[in-house]
Amino acid sequence: MSDSIINLSYNIPANDFTFAGEASSNVKKMLSQLGINPMVIKRAAIAMYEAEINAVIHGGGGIADIQISPEKIFICIKDEGPGIPDVEVAMQEGYSTAPEYIREMGFGAGMGLPNIKRYADELQIDTEVGKGTTVKITININ
């Protein structure tokens, strides 16, 4: 059923807040054109947005690959940044390593990963210090 999968790919630029969130807002628009349940769209959009912002702030930019099938939305955000030394700690609400200037812009409140976890049906984080992080989010449509 290769014809019923939509593949999308976006470049996420590093430290560029003018583009931050654009990929997720594009995906959100497409999901509403597919007529997917608004609550599912919300979950996918927020989870992807948070992962995208993480890549902008921490990952030095990256790539977002999205697959949409009638059953699920799969979002893979890959960066080649510093990696996460302790994923368990990073998953705690309010834990943040974002520098002050980013916090002043209203980002980096330590809610990124916890929010992704909250909204994703499946979440997988592959990370290696010095190599980068890949966040894989699955949202079920039904």
Add this chain to the structure above:
Amino acid sequence: MDKYFHSVTLDEGRCRGCTNCIKRCPTEAIRVRKSKARIINERCIDCGECIRICPYHAKKAISDPFESILSYKYRIAIPAPTLYGQFKSNYTRAHILSGLKGLGFNEVYEVARAAEIVSEATRRIIEEENFLRPLISSACPAVVRLIQVRFPNLIGNILKLESPMEVAAKIIKKEIINKNIAQPDDIGVFFITPCAAKVTSVKAPYEKARSAVDGVIAINDIFLKLTNAINSIKPDKSLEQAGFEGIRWASSGGESLALGSDKHLAVDGIHNVITILEEIEKDRLEDVDFVEALACVGGCLGGPLTVENAYVAKTRLKKHIDNAKKGHVAKHIPFDKYEEIIWTSDLKHRPIMKLDEDIAAAMRKLERMEKINMELPGLDCGACGAPSCRALAEDIVRGNADETDCIFKLRSKVRDLAMQMAELEAKMPPVMDRNMTNNEGDDRK
């Protein structure tokens, strides 16, 4: 009643088919076809942006003519507080309200007064903490309809209290009936409106089965008559019933300030409203209990059916606010409980963006749409009649447009065709082809 009643309509004779309105519309509800702007009914939210932007005044709002008040024996005017800002500041509210009576209304009741009642009910809802954060004001019907079509996840956040207009109509009707002044059938309540969205609210309400308002008259329709009436009448001070909190509702921020808490956010201008609603949908708006969102820049004072510039009107309104006695503010609700002004029906999401009922079919259309979009020039020129290249791509997959509607696509097709013609023209029939221009040595066998 039609499935979609709209107050905003097109004056065909005036429309030149330019692209101003299609590009301004927040729901991409307008296309130009055969040199005329066409409004896609299910998408229009009656915000009135197109009325404001049209340089030829081809967009208009259908409201009731002034003469329609004559079909009722007992006529009541309920003016929006925006009306006060339209007149020079030497006229008091008493002048303006008395002027309305001079025009043939038996009674006037200030919508600003009802706004105070809605504010009090809102304060109680916030005190009871029984709501989804943030609560989004329902004062602007264009914003409510915007949420209905574009932000379905926020339908639950809408403050489901009737608008000050409805509350005013209800109160004054009840009072006239209770005092035995007139029979219910003889009473006509007319809202004096700054905007088209309110007309739609009366003719096709979403919050209940039937509006308590019987007619809607545009401020710009009544303005001249009213100015004349004001100059020939003695002002009756007793008509001034509203306090400053209600009058302030006309301006952006007024409804929020009445709540007496600083956990509020006031946004005006439909495109700014969209930005804030997106923030709310992303869960990014913190520490805000109440969002006041108004479609027009400046709030209702910036309504498309007003006569005075919104900023001038704001200064004038300030004088009325200062003059209004603080003691007048309604701190009690003239209903047993505020439940009486809660909506009796609810909004249903209208997914206007959906490409197809079947998700697999929608996916195929979306893919095709993306492909088409990639090949379009990306100039968003509007010459095809759609607001952007992406919207044209969408129209094509919906079967409402053709790729050659794009003048750049058309040009490249014509160019290809011209090249083909030139190539063909260069070919000679073999019998005449002495110089063997067709195929060197012609090795056809």
